[in-house]
Structures are given as structure tokens and as C-alpha cells.
Amino acid sequence: MREFIFLIPVSLCLGLIGLAAFMWALRKEQYNDLDGAAHRILDDDDDRPISTVIDDSGSGNGG
Amino acid sequence: MASKVLDKHHREIVFSVPDIKCGGCINRIEKRIGALDNVTKVRVNLTSKQVTVKWNSQQDPPAVSHCLRSLGYISQISVDPLDTDRDQVIPYLIRALAVAAFASGNIMLLSVSVWSGAEQQTKHLFHVLSALIALPAVAYSGQVFFHSAWRSLRHRSTNMDVPISIGILLTLGLSCYDTFVRQSTDAVYFEAPVMLVFFLLIGRTLDHLMRKKASTAVSGLAKLQPSGAWISRVGNGVEYRTLSEIVPGDKLKIAAGEYVAVDCLVDSGSSDVDCSLVTGESVPRNVHVGDKLLAGSRNLTAGLYAIATADVKDSYLSQMMSIIQNIENTRSKGRRLADKVSVWYAPVVHLAAVLSFIAWYYLTDDLHHSVTIAIAVLIITCPCALGLAVPMVQVVIARRLFEAGILVKDGAALERLVQIDTVVFDKTGTLTTGKPQLVNAEAIEPVAFEMAVAMARVSQHPYSQAILTAFQDRAGTVFPEEPETAIELAGYGLQLMVAGCRYRLGRPVWAVEPFSESLQQNESSNHANISSTVEAQTALSESVLTCNGEVIAEFLFEDSLRDEAVSTINSLRAQGLHIHCLSGDSASAVKSCATELAIDQFNAELLPDEKVAYVDTLARSGHKTMMIGDGLNDAPALAAAHVSMAPGSASEVGRNSADLVFTRNNLQAVLQAITLAHIANRSIKQNLCIALAYNALALPLAIGGWVTPLVAALAMSASSIVVMANALRLNAWGCLTSHSKLSGLNNSVVTPKVGQYA
Incomplete structure (x- = not known):
């Protein structure tokens, strides 16, 4: 019986933390663009080979 | 501009860019816009x-x-005031679902130790804990059902949420009473109401997500319509204003290729205007100074200045909107299947609960025990599986339709789709491609054809485009050089001077005018005398190519049928459906189209409300009508029909009032939708049967007093899982059949006709 006094609040708190984390993610619009995130992960920013900088817009400022 | 003020220093604006495809x-x-001056954030x-x-709002807005x-991206300012309401429902549902999941998970864990035989004291402690979790969770997550039930009761009707809410509230009440007042542990069901809320919220959330996805996809198609217009300012220059900012009296600048934003009168210039999406006319209309332009039509040949005669709220488009509103307010399209079931389901269940209470009280004289039994009856018959039976199937089927390029905006439309016995088609843009095609390409001499092509290249007029398309279809042809001197005279045609010869391609009356140098000076005044109603009363429209007034070739155009129209109509007929055709186009054009498709019942030159009246007449004579159309003039009829469908190329209002939208340029989608709706219907009925059979089995247990909290929880989860599994079965099994069915179809996606805005 004594263990419950620790264990139940601990487990409930863990659950509540998970719930709060989910709510936070929801409020911070983490789920608004699931498709975009899948593509963004592939983007290496400016990590391109120096010799073959591909200018993707046709103007001088490629990056 | 339509930007939102964030704080003192920042403003935000949202652009809709339909062509974003990848990383x-x-x-x-993000890189290019982020590099613009003043931009603080771009996402x-x-x-x-x-x-x-x-x-940064203290400086000039960036030229995004x-x-x-x-x-290379076409963009438009995204103004979507209707979307905000819906956007708030889904986050709430997801939050409610998360809370219910947390609560039901934890209460379940506590309950398992109670069921597996804890000591009396431990049981009581766990029940108190469960109550502390369950009460706030149900108060938060259950609101969806309580609100809906309350609304329904206030209107003196009943829906599925009424028995659900009564069940949840009574169960919680009894459990709290037993835990806190009687300090007993025998009739405590905290897990049941929370689980019920959780399972039902799954169904509810899926249903909303499905609709949201479809409406996002539909509004993604809105790129065809302007979100504003260029207004020429009193001084000089032009500025872009969004639709809501345009007021009567503003002078609109409408370039060739652009859509007309609001109703207006032509102030200067003359041009050809494509009204096919607005009135259903397949032949472009010639407009001059003083002519009226309807919002939604497309300017084809020359730039126009026009004075706005109405703001957005009063334009033709909005008149259509108000007719639609009126239709939607005054008639119901039949109740949803689940609500129909609940009409007799709720009384039966509540009667059973009352009867078992009376019987037990009469037999045992134990008030508490009798109440416990009555509530057990309510718990065990709570329509958890019923609440899932319909949305689960509809979500699965909507996904399948989505993959086939068909957007379902409301699950209820699938239920109505299986009831139809009549299909009413619009002509222009639905049965036909909406674009004229050259029908006598074979008969034209190659030299003359090449000359015509050379001239047609400078023009956006549908006939010119048709000549180009026909020319491209000829194998091994090389495009002639684009001549520099070809000029387009709005309403008449194209003119080209080559080595002293005057070539004209266009209206016969104009093209055969005798040629002399002096005439050229006052060309435009001459044109005004020519009647613009020369267009023959036949289905075919004609242009001629002349050299110095002598005809060298004739071009015949027709708004040709879609390739798959005949086969689709025949398949629909084979299913025993009656086919009708309604059109705003001329009688002869409609007749030739109807003859080709062997449609007996057709009507031409109909106004929007006449189309509605026709659909209503069909409805009154007991027919369930499916309306398929694309134009603004079809929109009221789409709203009035029992169920409706529009192609992705339809006018925005048309797409919005249709229940289903097909984005692939293929009429076969109608067949697919009907087939899948039948599959969905069968599956929904199976699910309802499973749910009802389970309730029928469980009811005697409850009345007999054998339902313990454990039995209630198990029975509820089991029935929900069976119903879900049955719906998901459609996914696995359906893939095979859908592939074989879809493989024959042309999967080309509608290529949008995009005007040059911005």
C-alpha cells in the first residue's frame, strides 16, 4: 500500500507531462505541415559542392 | 492590402501558391523571399x-x-474568412481526444487492478483517483456530445448524441454517488464513460479531418479565380486591391487572359469574353463600351477598362450565393443514416432502462440496486459502435476516392449518392470539354492552315487555341515563325499584312470585307456597324481565312464532347439511371450534343433559377437527383439537387456547392463515385448490423443484472474494435478492385487556366 503513495502520483505525473508536451506541440503548430517537414529534413542548407554551385533561380544570388 | 496586424511593428500576409510541390x-x-527587404519571417x-x-510594417511591404x-510560381493573396470556424474545431477535437486518451488509459490501468481483486480499501482509493481523472476529462472532452445533444433537444428532435450524453452523465453520476456517498465499490463504472468519449471522439475527429482535407484540396483549386483586381487610380498608375476592397465606381483594368473580379460595365476597349463558366454559353461573347461584364467571366483578346457596378456582395456571383444560401436553409437533404437509426434507437433503449428499473424495484424493493441495473442497461447499449460505424467507413472510402482524384466534402453525400435514380448533366464544360475544337482540320489545305496557325499564335482566343491544338495534332508539322505584324481586333479576328496582301482570320462578315488601302484608316469605326450576332444558329461556329477579302479556307469549331462522355452515359444508363441535360447554351448546340449522347430529356437556354426549378420538379415527382455541372449558373442547381458533383475546372462557387469534386479531367469519376458509394453503403449497413446485434445480445445481460464494470468495458471495446476492423477491411480488399477499375482511366490532372494576376 505504501508504494502506491509514490508510484501512482509518479505515473500520473509522467502521463500528464506527455499530455502537456502534446498540447504544447499542437499549440506551436508542430502538426500543421507534416508534408513539409518530411522534405525539409532533406535540405542541407548551403552544403553544396563549391565547384558546381547550381543557381536555382537564374540570378546571381544563389544562396 | 489584406494583411493581418500582428503587433505594433509587424504585419503578416498569407499567399496561396498552388504549385509548391517539393522540398x-x-x-x-524561403531563401528568395527571406532575402527581400523588410521581411522578418517567411514560412x-x-x-x-x-x-x-x-x-516590418513601418516600412514598405515587400514585393512577395x-x-x-x-x-515561376503563380500566387494569390489567400483570403478565406470562412475557414477560421472550421479551423478551430479540429484543434479542439484533437485536444479533446488527447485528454480522453490520457484519462481512459490511466483509469483503465487503475481499473485492471480493481478487477483483478484488490482489497476493499485499495479499491476505494483507486475509485477516488479514477473519479478525479474522469470528471475533468469528461467535462472537457465530452462537450462535443453535450453541446450537440442540447442543441438537438432544444429543437425538439433527437440525434445520436442524446442517448450518448444521457448514458455518460448518468453513469458518472451513479459512480460518483457510490464512491463518495455510499463508499461502496460494487457499481462503479468510471472507465466506461471515459472510454466511450474516447472511442466516439476518434470517429468524430476522423470525420472532421476528412472534410477538412477535402475542403483544403477544393480551395487549392481556387487558383482559377481572382482574389482581387487592378484598379486604376485617379491620378495615374494602378494598384492591386482584394475583392472585398473593391467598391462600385472603381475603374478596373482587365488584361487579356484575366478573370473579371466583380460585375462591371465596359468603359473603354472592346474584347471577346468567355462566359462559359458563368452562363454556360460555349461561344465567346463580344463586348463593347457600355456592355455588362459578369464576375467570373474571362477576358480573352484585348485589355479592357471597366467601371465596377457592384461590390463583391452584390455581384452576380453573390446573387447565386444567396440563392444557394436560401436553398440550403429551406430544405434538408434527408437525415443521416445514423441519426435515422437513433430516432427509434434512443426511445427503445430508454424505455428498456425504465422498464428494467420498474421491474427490479417491484421485485426486490431495493431502490439503489434497481437504479444500478437501469444504468447498466444504458451503459451497455450506449451506441459507441454505432457512433463509429458510419464515420469509419466514410473516412476509408473518402480516402479511396481522394486517391482516385475525387474529393468528398461531406460523408453524408456518400449516403445520398446510393439513393439516386436520375442524373442531370450540365452541357458546357461538363459533358463537353468547354473548349471549342476544330472539326474540319482534314479538309483544310496545308498552306492555308499554316498561314492560319502563324496568325493564331498571337491570340488567346479559344478559336485560335483550337487551331493551334489541331495543328499540333498533325504529325511531323513544324510551327511556322510567329509573324511580327499580326494584330488582333477584338470581336473580329486577326489581321496580317504580308507583301501588300491583307490576310484576315476571323468572323466571316468581317474577313470578307473588300480590301483597299484607304479603308484601313477608319477600320475601327467600320467594325462597330457589323452586327455581332452573326453567329449562325447552328451548333458549329465558323471562322474564315481570307486574302484581300477572298475566302481561302473555312474553319469550323465545335465545343466537342469529352472522349469518355458516351461511355460514361451508357454505363450510367446501364445502371438504370435516367439521364437529363440542362444547359444555358443555345438550343441548337444543346440539341446536337444531346443527340450524339442519345439523351432524350434536354433543355436549353435555361437561367440558373430555371435549372433549380427543373431539379425541384424532378424531386417533387419522387426522383432523387444527382446534378453534375461546373458553371456559376449551375451552382444553385448543384445545391438544390439531392447530391451533386463538379469537375475541378468548375467555377469556385460551383465547386463549393457541389458535394463531390473530381480533379482528374475525366467524367468516369461519376461512375467511380457511385460504385464506391455503394461499397460504402454496404459496409455501413454491415457495421450498423454488428453494432445493433451486439446491443441485442448485451441487453438481456444488463436487464438480468449480470453486467459488472468489467463486462461493460470488455463489451464496449470489443464491439468498437469489430466495427473499426470491418471498416478498415475496405482498405485491404478495396485496393485490389480499385486498381483493376482505375487502370483503364486516363489519369491526367486538370491543367488550370491561370490568368496573370499580381
Whole structure:
């Protein structure tokens, strides 16, 4: 019986933390663009080979 | 501009950019716009295909639209006031679902130890804990059902949420009473109401997500319509204003290729206007100074200045909207299947509960025990599986339709689709391609054809485009050089001077005018005398190519049928459906189309409300009608029909009032939708049977007093899982059949006709 006094609040708190984390993610619009995130992960920013900088817009400022 | 003020220093604006497709687009757009002056933040949303730009409002707004155009993306300012309501429902549902999941998970864990035989004291402690979790969770997550039930009761009707709410509240009440007042542990069911809320919220959330996805996809198609117009200012120059900012009296500048934003009168210039999406006329209309332009029509040949005669709220488009509103307010399209079931389901269940209470009280004289039994009856018959039976199937089927390029905006439309016995088609843009095609290409001499093509290249007129398309279809032909001197005379045709010869391609009356040098000076005044109603009363329209007034070739155009129209109509007829055709186009054009498709019942030159009247007449004579149309003039009829469908190329209002929208340019979608609706219907009925059979089995247990909290929880989960599994079965099994069915179809996606805005 004594263990419950620790264990139940601990487990409930863990659950509540998970719930709060989910709510936070929801409020911070983490789920608004699931498709975009899948593509963004592939983007290496400016990590391109120096010799073959591909200018993707046709103007001088490629990056 | 339609921007939102964030704080003192920042404003935000959202652009809709339908062509964003991949990570490359995100990267490119964010880098280029981020590099503009004043931009503090730019974020691309790939899911909704929108770009949000935040900028420093104390300085000039950045030229985002221009920048996007230089990258090759067509953009428009996203103004979607209707969307905000819906956007708040889904986050609430997801939050409610998360809370219910947390609560039901934890209460379940506590309950398992109670069921597996804890000591009396432990049981009581766990029940108190469960109550502390369950009460706030149900108060938060259950609101969806309580609100809906309350609304329904206030209107003196009943829906599925009424028995659900009564069940949840009574169960919680009894459990709290037993735990806190009687300090007993025998009739405590905290897990049941929380689990019920959780399972039902799954169904509810899926249903909303499905609709949201479809409406996002539908609004993604809105790129065809202007979100504003260029207004020429009193001094000089032009400025872009969004639709809501245009007031009567504003002078609109409408370039060739652009759509007309609001109703207006032509102030200067003359041009040809494509009204096919507005009135259903397949032949472009010639407009001059003083003529009226309807919002939604497309300017084809020359730039126009026009004075706005109405703001957005009063234009033709909005008149259609108010007719639609009126239709939607005054008639119901039949109740949803689940609500129909609940009409007799709720009384039966509540009667059973009352009867078992009376019987037990009469037999045992134990008030508490009798109440416990009555509530057990309510718990065990709570329509958890019923609440899942319909949305689960509809979500699965909607996904399948989505993959086939058909968007379902409301699950209820699938229920109505299986009831139809009549299909009413619009002609222009639905049965036909909406674009004229050259029908006598074979008969034209190659030299003359090449000359015509050379001239047609400078023009956006549908006939010119048809000549180009026909020319491209000829194998091994090389495009002649584009002549520099070809000029387009709005309403008449094209003129080209080569080595002293005057070539004209266009209206016969104009093209055969005798040629002399002096006439050229006052060309335009001559044209005004020519009647613009020369267009023959036949289905075919004609242009001629002349050299110095002598005809060298004739071009015949027809708004030709879609390739698959005949086969689709025949298949529909084979299913025993009656086919009708309604059109705003001329009688002869409709007749020739109807004859080709062997449609007996057709009507031409109909106004929008006449189409509605026709659909109503069909409804009154007991027919369930499916309306398929694309124009603004079809929109009221789409709203009035029992169920409706529009192609993705339809006018915005048309798409919005249709229940289903097909984005692939293929009429076969109608067949597919009907087939899948039948599959969905069968599956829904199976699910309802499973749910009802389970209730029928469980009811005697409850009345007999054998339902313990454990039995209630098990029975509820089991029935829900069976119903879900049955719905998901459609996914696995359906893939095979859908592939074989779809493989024969042309999967080309509608290529949007995009005007040059911005």
C-alpha cells in the first residue's frame, strides 16, 4: 500500500507531462505541415559542392 | 492590402501558391523571399500550399508576389474568412481526444487492478483517483456530445448524441454517488464513460479531418479565380486591391487572359469574353463600351477598362450565393443514416432502462440496486459502435476516392449518392470539354492552315487555341515563325499584312470585307456597324481565312464532347439511371450534343433559377437527383439537387456547392463515385448490423443484472474494435478492385487556366 503513495502520483505525473508536451506541440503548430517537414529534413542548407554551385533561380544570388 | 496586424511593428500576409510541390520549392521560396527587404519571417506550408510572410510594417511591404512570379510560381493573396470556424474545431477535437486518451488509459490501468481483486480499501482509493481523472476529462472532452445533444433537444428532435450524453452523465453520476456517498465499490463504472468519449471522439475527429482535407484540396483549386483586381487610380498608375476592397465606381483594368473580379460595365476597349463558366454559353461573347461584364467571366483578346457596378456582395456571383444560401436553409437533404437509426434507437433503449428499473424495484424493493441495473442497461447499449460505424467507413472510402482524384466534402453525400435514380448533366464544360475544337482540320489545305496557325499564335482566343491544338495534332508539322505584324481586333479576328496582301482570320462578315488601302484608316469605326450576332444558329461556329477579302479556307469549331462522355452515359444508363441535360447554351448546340449522347430529356437556354426549378420538379415527382455541372449558373442547381458533383475546372462557387469534386479531367469519376458509394453503403449497413446485434445480445445481460464494470468495458471495446476492423477491411480488399477499375482511366490532372494576376 505504501508504494502506491509514490508510484501512482509518479505515473500520473509522467502521463500528464506527455499530455502537456502534446498540447504544447499542437499549440506551436508542430502538426500543421507534416508534408513539409518530411522534405525539409532533406535540405542541407548551403552544403553544396563549391565547384558546381547550381543557381536555382537564374540570378546571381544563389544562396 | 489584406494583411493581418500582428503587433505594433509587424504585419503578416498569407499567399496561396498552388504549385509548391517539393522540398526544392520550399527551399527556393524561403531563401528568395527571406532575402527581400523588410521581411522578418517567411514560412512555406507544403500541406496547405501557402506561404506566410511577416514583415516590418513601418516600412514598405515587400514585393512577395513579384518575387514568387520571378521564381515561376503563380500566387494569390489567400483570403478565406470562412475557414477560421472550421479551423478551430479540429484543434479542439484533437485536444479533446488527447485528454480522453490520457484519462481512459490511466483509469483503465487503475481499473485492471480493481478487477483483478484488490482489497476493499485499495479499491476505494483507486475509485477516488479514477473519479478525479474522469470528471475533468469528461467535462472537457465530452462537450462535443453535450453541446450537440442540447442543441438537438432544444429543437425538439433527437440525434445520436442524446442517448450518448444521457448514458455518460448518468453513469458518472451513479459512480460518483457510490464512491463518495455510499463508499461502496460494487457499481462503479468510471472507465466506461471515459472510454466511450474516447472511442466516439476518434470517429468524430476522423470525420472532421476528412472534410477538412477535402475542403483544403477544393480551395487549392481556387487558383482559377481572382482574389482581387487592378484598379486604376485617379491620378495615374494602378494598384492591386482584394475583392472585398473593391467598391462600385472603381475603374478596373482587365488584361487579356484575366478573370473579371466583380460585375462591371465596359468603359473603354472592346474584347471577346468567355462566359462559359458563368452562363454556360460555349461561344465567346463580344463586348463593347457600355456592355455588362459578369464576375467570373474571362477576358480573352484585348485589355479592357471597366467601371465596377457592384461590390463583391452584390455581384452576380453573390446573387447565386444567396440563392444557394436560401436553398440550403429551406430544405434538408434527408437525415443521416445514423441519426435515422437513433430516432427509434434512443426511445427503445430508454424505455428498456425504465422498464428494467420498474421491474427490479417491484421485485426486490431495493431502490439503489434497481437504479444500478437501469444504468447498466444504458451503459451497455450506449451506441459507441454505432457512433463509429458510419464515420469509419466514410473516412476509408473518402480516402479511396481522394486517391482516385475525387474529393468528398461531406460523408453524408456518400449516403445520398446510393439513393439516386436520375442524373442531370450540365452541357458546357461538363459533358463537353468547354473548349471549342476544330472539326474540319482534314479538309483544310496545308498552306492555308499554316498561314492560319502563324496568325493564331498571337491570340488567346479559344478559336485560335483550337487551331493551334489541331495543328499540333498533325504529325511531323513544324510551327511556322510567329509573324511580327499580326494584330488582333477584338470581336473580329486577326489581321496580317504580308507583301501588300491583307490576310484576315476571323468572323466571316468581317474577313470578307473588300480590301483597299484607304479603308484601313477608319477600320475601327467600320467594325462597330457589323452586327455581332452573326453567329449562325447552328451548333458549329465558323471562322474564315481570307486574302484581300477572298475566302481561302473555312474553319469550323465545335465545343466537342469529352472522349469518355458516351461511355460514361451508357454505363450510367446501364445502371438504370435516367439521364437529363440542362444547359444555358443555345438550343441548337444543346440539341446536337444531346443527340450524339442519345439523351432524350434536354433543355436549353435555361437561367440558373430555371435549372433549380427543373431539379425541384424532378424531386417533387419522387426522383432523387444527382446534378453534375461546373458553371456559376449551375451552382444553385448543384445545391438544390439531392447530391451533386463538379469537375475541378468548375467555377469556385460551383465547386463549393457541389458535394463531390473530381480533379482528374475525366467524367468516369461519376461512375467511380457511385460504385464506391455503394461499397460504402454496404459496409455501413454491415457495421450498423454488428453494432445493433451486439446491443441485442448485451441487453438481456444488463436487464438480468449480470453486467459488472468489467463486462461493460470488455463489451464496449470489443464491439468498437469489430466495427473499426470491418471498416478498415475496405482498405485491404478495396485496393485490389480499385486498381483493376482505375487502370483503364486516363489519369491526367486538370491543367488550370491561370490568368496573370499580381
